[in-house]
Amino acid sequence: MLALEVEGLVKTFLVKRKPEGFKASVRSLLRPEWTEKTAVAGIRLKAEAGETLAFLGPNGAGKSTTIKMLTGILHPSSGHARVLGMVPWKERAALAFRIGAVFGQKSQLWYHLPPADTFELLSRMYELGRADYLRRRDELVERFELGPYMQTPVRKLSLGERMRCEIAAAFLHRPELLFLDEPTIGLDVIVKRRIRELIAERNREEGTTVFLTSHDPSDIEQLCRRAVVIHHGTVIFDAPVERLKREVLTCKTVRLKLRDGARLLEKLPGGVRAAEAGPSAWRLSVDTTTASIEDVLAAFVGHCAIEDMTIEDPPMEDVIRAVYEGKAGGRPAEEGTV
Amino acid sequence: MSTAVSLTGGRGSRIRRAAGIARYVLTCWKLNLAAAMEYRASFFMLAVMMFVNNCIWLVFWAIFFNRFPAVNGWELRDVMLLWGISAGGFGWSSVLFGNYPRIAPIVANGELDVFLTQPKPLLLNVLVSRMSLTAMGDFLFGVAIYALAGEHTLIGAAKYALGLLISGLLFLFVTLAAGSLAFFFGHAEGMAFQLFNGLVALSTYPTDIFKGTARIVLFTVLPAGFISYAPIGLLRRFDGTFVWLAAAAVAAFGLLAVSLFAVGVRRYTSGNRMAMRG
Amino acid sequence: MMTPALAKWHKYRAVGIITVKQQLHYRVDFIVRALFLLLILFIFIHLWRAAYTSSGSETIEGFALNQIIWYLVFAEAVTMACPQLCVRIEEEVKQGEVAVRLIRPIAYNGFHYMTYLAEAGLRFIVQLAAGSAIAWAYMGSPLFGWGWAGLAALLPGAFTVAFLLNLAVALLAFWVEETRGMEFVLQKLNFTVGGMLLPLELMPDWLERVCGWLPFQAVLYFPARMGVAFDGGRLAAFLLTQWGWAAALAVLCAFIYRRGVRKLNVNGG
Structure with a gap:
């Protein structure tokens, strides 16, 4: 069954131009x-039920606007879409019962109240039976490890704790399709990882279709099986x-900081290139198609005195460039904007 | 500042400095206005809104005086002029020195830091760095009332201008003094805001409906009386005692406000708010 | 098994309950509003006293001084109880929070209606208590007999009409950036032709007649007037007029909403 079916979806906005200068503003x-x-x-986009789909693109690529059309919040300028068989902007209320959404920067939890109160409200909102609600709530509290936070006012929770509550709340009514708009934005690495695991677990156990937007490639690697990259409002990779x-994500950046006086290896391992060299700080580019990151790290750790080390994914901008440069052979955009 | 200038003559340097400050203040006003223009829709609307608001109060008073032609010697025209002076005075002071009602939150939130690093007189710099858009409507309302109900002679205009000056300065100084309390007390924000609201509200009702203690308050702690009595004591007939007392009140509150602020700044700890939040 | 109607009722009731819970955290705001109410009442007690003394008569258009002051207490308590709906909806549209609302299986207008009623009800009780304190001290006890029942009967309709008037303006936020201006005008219309500062009877006859044709009277004048001078015959008329306006305004709001939601530009795309 198809969870999502989108064809030629377009949204245009009218934006006021604000000129500079005093006279121009008066005019x-x-x-x-x-x-x-x-x-x-x-x-154009299709997604099977039960899929985990990553929707990628730099800021302003049109990710959130697409989500808002697929949840029925925005009416498109033209085009068609079916979500769980319904046209979202025409059957928003009916669709709302079957989907869920988490917007990373917009809280659904009531600020001054403990999350338990919002859960209670949501149970009524989605018209869950009492016994069913309580069972479901306890299950989610256990899985998401929310016990300590359920009775704490939301304003006193950390961002990571709040986000876990937000996502658990979104699963409360067992949505068939969950939209996650930048769910890990602003979180630290460990919290990010934990949240990805929890979402993946729900997907596995309940078959929830997950539609996730992010500009962080690591979100996708750990959570999604399929990636759709959009840029300037069109799909450029699927x-x-x-x-x-x-x-595309063929290289990782390793930053090394060596102890004073320590030297880097005489000869870099295969697939590793020094992008920036200094006596103690190095930026290395690792080609993951020819070298495994574990081997590379093992080589360094075994032979150099390392003070600090980070591994980074390439930024989204590099991913987009790589797609354009034709390294990737994924389905290209229908009408490229290059 | 270069030492050469101060050696050749202290007076010249002072004039140069004053000119520098004046240019700075003018630039602030110009920038504030340009910034207001950025929000074009709001700009006119806010000003018109205030104007309409004041007009609606006049409608109330018109109905009121239709029932009771005179209350303790006050007639509709007096209350109109009272609104003209109160709104007009509030208007010009909030347009030119728009930050004065916000002194308490500025102090409490540690927003003075930015101003403290700038080489211009602190208080003046704070005051001119914001322009109230709604107040533009208030000021224009004041002018319109004068045109409608004021005495159109040279002396009449001068008296009205004096009324606007007194009222604007009183709003400025009293609110500034109240706001400066935030330097000394932790929770002065709410109180300062209440005082400000009270002052504004009380300055729009005839002074003579109040007797006894309430009246004493109006001419001391919350000196709205010096504004609200102006239609009688300044415009209707020039009452020397009232006008001199009003001028003295302006001077006294001016002194109080500036000293409270000056003493307060020395106690200013921009960081304490953050510590409390932690 | 819950019937759909029962589930709906639980849904909206839950919104009301959580609103009251959240509102209880804004105690400072309650006190600030109550203090302002006290100041205004203090001024008006003096103003009306002076006016009655000047006129030399005990009653004016059938209102004794005592009744005029309590009228003001009731009308002000309703006014101060009304939440700032326009600010809220405008912020929701600007900050994009409207997205969080619209993905829920609950009517957008219905959600806001419930939060409005819950908040207004709670605030009304607080404001009434504050206003009563000062009026009681200056004017003596409010022995209005059935008046209190009349007031209570007219309050739900009053808040409903107030909500719908504000909603009609607030929904314009879907088109324009700024709705404060119009909210302001609305508020001022309530102050004057709505009869906040004085009962409609005290207005010139022509204006009183105009006010009778406007919805604003249903918010403040109806409950306050019935509170200080109960009139069983007019209560029915008041109720009918109130809910008639509510129905008409509800249709208008539904129309505006339906057009507006298609135009919606949610920020943060």
């Missing part, structure tokens, strides 16, 4: 100028994450 006060901005320019990893 535009009387006669403002409008320009049309295309946020989503004809997206293939299994494996392929994205193999063909």
Whole structure:
């Protein structure tokens, strides 16, 4: 069964132009100028039920706008979409019972109250039976390890704790399809990892279709099986994450800081290139198609006195560039904007 | 500042400095206005809104005086002029020195830090760095009331201008003094805001409906009386005692406000708020 | 098994309950509003006293001084109880929080109606207590007999009409950036032609007639007037007028909402 079916979805906004300078502002006060901005320019997309799909793109690529159209919040300028068989902007209320959404920067929890109160409200909102609700709540509290936070006012929770509550709350009514818009933004690495695990677990156990947007490639690697990259409002890459990893996310950046006086290896291992060299600080680019990151790290750890080390994914901008440069052979965009 | 200038003549340097400050203040006003223009829709609306608001109060008073032609010697025209002076005075002071009602939160939130690092007189710098848009409507309302109900002679205009000056300065100084309490007490924000609200509200009702203690309060702690009595004591007939007392009140509150602020700044600890939050 | 109607009732009731819970955390705001109410009442007690003394008569248009002051207490308590709906919806649209609302299986307008009623009800009790304290001290006890029942009967309709008037304006936030201006005008209309500062009877006849054709009277004048001078015959008329306006405004709001939600631009795309 298809959870999502999107064809030629377009959304344009009118944006007021704000000119600089005093006189120009006075003039535009009387006669403002409008320009049309295309946020989503004809997206085509399909997703099977039970899939975990990553929706990637830099800021302003049209990710959130797409989610908002698929949840029925925004009406598209043109195009078609079916979500769980329904047209979201026409059957928003009916669809709302069957989907869930978490917006990373917009809380659904009531600020001054403990999460337990919001859970109670949501149980009524989604018209859950009492016994069923209580069982489900306890199950989620246990899985998400929310016990200590359920009775604490939300304003006193840390961002990571709050986010765990937000996501658990979104699963309360057993949505068939869950939209996650930047769910890990602003969180530290460990919390991010934990949240990804929890989402993946729900997907495995309940078959929830997950539609996730992010500009952090590591979100996708750990959570999703399929990646869709959008840029300037169109899909430029759509293939299994494996392929994205193999063909696009082919390098990792390793930053090394050596102890005073320590030297780096005489000869770098195969597949490793020094992007920035210094006596004690190095930035190395590791080609993961030819070298495994574990081996590379083992080589360094075994032979150099290391003070600090970080491993980073390439930024989204590099991913996009790689897609454009044709390294990736995923389904290209219908109408490229290159 | 270069030492050469101060050696050649202290007076010249002082004038130069004053000119520098004046240029700075003018630039602030110009920038505030340009910033207001950025929010073009709000700008006119806010000003018009205040204007309408004041007009609606006049409607109330018109209905009121339709029932009771005179209350303790006050007639509709007096209350109109009272609103003109109160709103007009509040208007010009909040347009030019828009930060004065916000002194307490500025102090409490540690927002003075930015101003403290700038080479311009602190208090003046704080005051001119914001412009109240709604107050533009208040000021224009004051002018419109004068045009409608004021005495259109040279002396009449001068008296009205004096009324605006007194009222604007009183709003400025009393609120500033109340706001400066935030330097000394932890929770002065709410109190300062209440005092400000009380002052504004009380300055729009005829002074003569109050008797006894309430009246004493109006001419001392919350000196709204010096604004609200102006239609009688300044405009209707020039009452020397009232006008001199009003001028003295302005001076006294001015002195109080500036000294409270000056003493307060020495106690200013921008960091304490953060410590409390932790 | 719950019937759909029962589930709906539970849904909206839950919104009301959580609103009251959250509101209880804004104690400082309650006190600030109550203090302002005290100041205004203090001024008006003096103003009306002076006016009655000047006029030399015991009653004006059938209102004794005592009744005029308590009228003001009731009207002000309702006014101060009303939440700032426009600010809230405008912020929701600007900050994009409207997204969090719209993905829920609950009517957007219905959600806000419940939070409005819950908040207004709670605040009304607080404001009434504060206002009563000062009016009682200056004017003596409010022995209005059935008046209190009349007041209570008219309150739900009053808050409903107030909500719908505000909602009609607030929903314009879907089109324009700024709704405060219009909210302001609305508020001022309530102050004057709604009869907040004085009962409609005290207005010039022509204006009283105009006010009779407007919805604003249903918010403040109806409950406050019935509170200080009960009139069984007019109560029915008041109720009918109130809910008639509520129905008409509800249709208008539904219309605006339906058009607005298609135009919606949610920020943060």
